[in-house]
Amino acid sequence: MRFSAVAALLAATCSSAATGSVQKRDLATSEPHYPSPWMNPQASGWEDAYEKARAFVSQLTLMEKVNLTTGVGWEGEQCVGQVGSIPRLGLRSLCMQDSPLGVRFGDYVSAFSSGQTVAATFDRSLMYQRGKAMGEEHKGKGVNVVLGPVAGPLGRTPTGGRGWEGFSPDPYLTGVGMSETIKGIQDAGVIACAKHYIGNEQEHFRQVGESQDRGYNISETLSSNIDDKTMHELYLWPFVDAVRAGVGSVMCAYTQVNNSYSCQNSKTLNGLLKGELGFQGFVMSDWQAQHSGAASAMAGMDMSMPGDTVFNSGLSYWGTNLTVAILNGTVPEYRMDDMAMRIMAAFFKVGMTLDQPPINFDSWTSDTYGPLHAAVGQDYQQVNWHVDVQDDHGDLIREIGGASTVLLKNNGALPLSKPKFLAVVGEDAGPNPLGPNGCADRGCDAGTLAMGWGSGTTTFPYLVTPIDALNLQAIEDHTRIEAIFNNTASDTIESLVKQQDATALVFVNADSGEGYIDVDGNEGDRKNLTLWGNGDELIKSVSSLCNNTIVIIHSVGPTIVTDWYDSENVTAILWAGLPGQESGRSIxxxxxxxxNPAARTPFTWAADPSDYGTDVLYKPNNGNGAPQQDYTEGVFIDYRALDSRNITPIFEFGFGLSYTTFEYANLNVEKSNAGEYQPTTGESDEAPTFGNFSDSLADYVFPADSFPHIWQYIYPYVNTSSSLEEASADPDYGQTAEEFLPPGAVDSSPRPLEPAGPSLTAQPGGNELLFDTMYTITADVTNTGKIVGEEVPQLYVSLGGPDDPPVVLRGFDRMRIDPGQTTQFRAILTRRDLSNWDVTLQNWLVSEASKTVYVGPSSRKLPLSAQLR
Incomplete structure (x- = not known):
């Protein structure tokens, strides 16, 4: 590409991003927020990392900085995303790899339980251990950045395709899941990436090309239109916990927020994430979620993934374009230095050093030898070393699978004890005929369901199906066992389950995943909330014939069980989520x-889909423009929605039974001596820069005599030595940076700190006074049964305002209690837990409304309560 053409492309893309299009003017808008806050080396927990980053970045040339921030292109090297290397200083290319439940495309790796499944444990320790184990496996494969965990989607609608990758539609539970997972991943020595930021709540219309391929006539991606209060109190909440946990990177999403693309949305990136939360790591784009050059840089994006504008195009908004933008002053030098500093600070914060071990696997082939550059089939060499990183993680996966299985109903049928005859029914009990990895990215629903589909998957090293484990147990118990793995074999099923002494185990499922895969018309998002494979009719048929029918559900979220859950012949129901490779042994x-089950459902099981009050937008609603998804329900999703309208669910959020019983007593509230809340004041330092680059365009020409040019590979070099003055004569390049970018975008002077944000020396995550302890809550929990068990007491708060949900989760614990023993539950309430976002003050405020705390085993069973004074 000629230099002048590069400049024209950059100018055109940035200009349209900055000014917006005519059709957007009457729609929801996202206010501008500039300049992009620069890194703060004084931030608590980041001091040493920034000292090392400064020592490294101050040595870099401009091209090396551009290399560090720009991906090399789709299938450019071994990982799903890699940036350019800096061989002069000994830094190999940084490797970004899916997924939030294991090393995607790796061999000899573990297939962990989903985030939603581990959330059902309500066990902080297991959340941390899972994160640590996943981090260790990525580290062992040479990965630098783990693309997870997930808080977007949060779970606005139960039919959303990727809810299972995250944790829960409750922001508090998701926040704990994010925090513990991030700590685990980064304690293993790799960078976690919190995604997809923010309002990324459905798969339909997330990408234009993907939607057009399905016949939808849209020109821009979906806009999630979210008001200020809802943003702060619901969708931003778990990202606060991620930032406080020290997360090194955040991924901006495909979708728009208030009609501004997530990866160039200055309000959400500059204003909320880097300003109000004081995030000190780097923001990377989702793959092809970048839509501009300079505009995305100035709006707060720090790394372009996978680097090319469209897969395998060889074109980039950054790379050469970013080099040009720095040289001609469109993007100021301090912003380039800030990008590089943020990336390297995250790198050093998790303990990485410049002598990183080599990447020892390949995302594009399972063969030992193959092309290093798969996009063009170039540089054939060894690309896979088949390193086994599983360690003993299978034991942990089995433990999580058991600890996350929710007992929803039990009429004395469980636990089983040497049953005489087991009739096992359902495709979900057996194997996929093509093998556990027989469908690319798990894009089918055949055999037992142990993970959803899409980029959030990994490769099964093995999969223990339910029938595998049941057969082994039957051998030990001398139990007769027969299984039928065909949901439509009605006559055969009937003759089996109606036999004398039969205990019927019916395995059913419901699947979903990422939008690029369509399974039976489910375009990522589920079409409805019924069980797949005619599962509801299967249960009704079996239970009409067998008076001891036990139902086991593997699913990506709630299903509608209204027609059969209360049948007296359905004697037990278990939800086993997406348990990963040890599925059968866990169940x-x-x-x-x-x-002894103690898990709690991390979402609500409603009687009717309409009870949730939200749904996926399945059809475009804005002509051929960006579909508009208005979040008119505000903070009222999942249990908050049903509670506010006094709708009785089938199984409420936080519900789960045990094989023993518990009682609650002696609630005590102790008030702390926390001082008054004060807005943060003061200023940042001036934006730092390091210089160290030449103004001569000739120094940036591709060095053809040094190494061969690889087609489609993204470089920082230019292909001409024409003068910048000549390039700027292009009509599309006639604006100065001040005219071209929004007001204040290139201002490098000290900036006022956000009142709701952290001080210069505080831990990132918001105003440090928000995390003061206001109250300590204790209660006694007694095991009144005959066997040892674990209980999950939960703390809820009524904030008391007319626009508040009746209760919101604000604490929990998982406690082992022996028969007859009493254990004390203890939880703290911070100022943040009791606050609302004031849209006028633009800060958090504890309202004058009367506030009540509740403690109990679920959101609808809260026997203990007390007013806060």
């Missing part, structure tokens, strides 16, 4: 009582 542990 058998619970069925036979080796694990």
């Amino acid at each position: 058998v542990d619970v069925l036979y009582g080796r694990v």
Whole structure:
């Protein structure tokens, strides 16, 4: 590409991004927020990392900085995303790799339980251990950045395709899941990436090309239109916990927020994430979520993934374009230095050093040898070393599978004890005929469901199906067992389950995943909330014939169980989520009582889909423009929605049974001596720069005599030595930076700190006074049964305002209690837990409304309460 053409492309893309299009003017808008806040080396927990980053970045040339921030292109090297290397200083290319439940495309790796599944444990320790184990496996494969965990989607609608990758539609539970997972991943020595920021709540219309391929006539991606209060109190909440946990990177999403693309949305990136939360890591784009050059840089994006504008195009908004933008002054030098500093600070914060081990796997082939540059089939060499990184993680996965299985109903049928005859029914009990990895990115629903589909998946090293584990148990118990893995074999199923002494185990599922895969018309998002494979009719048929029918559900979220859950012949129901590779052994542990269930459902099971009050937008609603998804429900999603309208669910959020019983007593509230809340004041330092680059365009020409040019590979070099003055004569390049970019975008002077944000020396995550302890809550929990069990007491708060949900989760614990023993539950309430976002003050405020705390085993069973004074 000629230099002048590069400049024209950059100018055109940035100009349209900065000014917006005519059709957007009457729609929701996102206010501008400039300049992009620069890094703060004084931030608590980041001091040493920034000292090392400064020592490294101050040595870099401009091209090396551009290399560090720009991906090399789709299938450019071994990982799903890599930036350019800096061989002069010994830094190999940084490797970004999916997924939030294991190393995607790797061999000899583990397939962990989903985020939603581990959330059901309500166990902080297991959340941390899972994160640590996943981090260790990525580290062992040579990965630098783990593309997870997930808080977007949060779970606005139960039919959303990727809710299972995250944790829960409750922001507090998701926040804990994010925090513990990030700590685990980064304690293993790799960078976590909190995604997809923000309002990324459905798969339909997330990308234009993907939507057009399905016949939808849209020209821009969906806009999630979210008001200020809802943003702060719901969708931003778990990202606050991620930032406080020290997360090194955040991924901006495909979708728009208030009609501004997530990866160039200055309000959400500059204003909220880097300003109000004081985030000190780097923002990377989702793959092809970047839509501009200078505009995305000035709006707060720090790394372009995978680097090319469209997969395998060889074109980039950054790379050469970013080099040009720095040289001609469109993007100020301090912004370039800030990008590089943020990336390297995250790198050093998790303990990485410049002598990183090599990447020892390849995302594009399972063969030992193949092209290093798969996009063009170039540089054939060894690309896979088949390193086994599993360690003993299978034991942890089995433990999480048992600890996350929710007992929704039990009429004395469980636990099983040497049953005489087991009739196992359902495709979900058996194997996929093509093998556990037989469908690319798990893009089918065949056999037992242990993970959803899409980029959030990994490769099964093995998959223990329910029938595998049940057969082994039957051999040990001398139990007769027969299984039918065809949901439509009605006559055969009937003849089996109506036999004398039969205990019927019916395995059913419901699947979903990422939008680029369509399974039976489910375009990522589920079409409805019914069970797949005619599962509801299967349950009704079996239970009409067998008076001891036990239902096991593997699913990506809630399903509608209204027609059969209360049948007297359905004697037990278990939700086993997406348990990963140890699925069968985990469920058998619970069925036979080796694990006493204590898990809680991390979402609500409503009686009717309309009870949720939200749904996926399945059809475009704005002509051929960006579909508009208005979040008119505000903070009222999942249990908050049903509670506010006094709708009775089938199984409420936080519900789960045990094989023993518990009682609650002696609630005590102790008030702390926290001082008054004060807005943060003061200023940042001036934006730092390091210089160290030449103004001569000739120094940036591709060095053809040094190494061969690889087609489609993204470089920082230019292909001409024409003068910048000549390039600027292009009509599309006639504006100065001040005219071209929004007001204040290039201002490098000290900036006022955000009142709701951290001080210069505080821990990132918001005003440090928000995390003061206001109250300590204790209660006694007694095991009144005959066997040892674990209980999950939950703390809820009524904030008391007319626009508040009746209760919101604000604490929990998972406690082992022996028969007859009493254990004290303890939780703290911070100022943040009791605050609302004031849209006028633009800060958090504890309202004058009367506030009440509740403690109990679920959101609808809260026997203990007290007013806060």
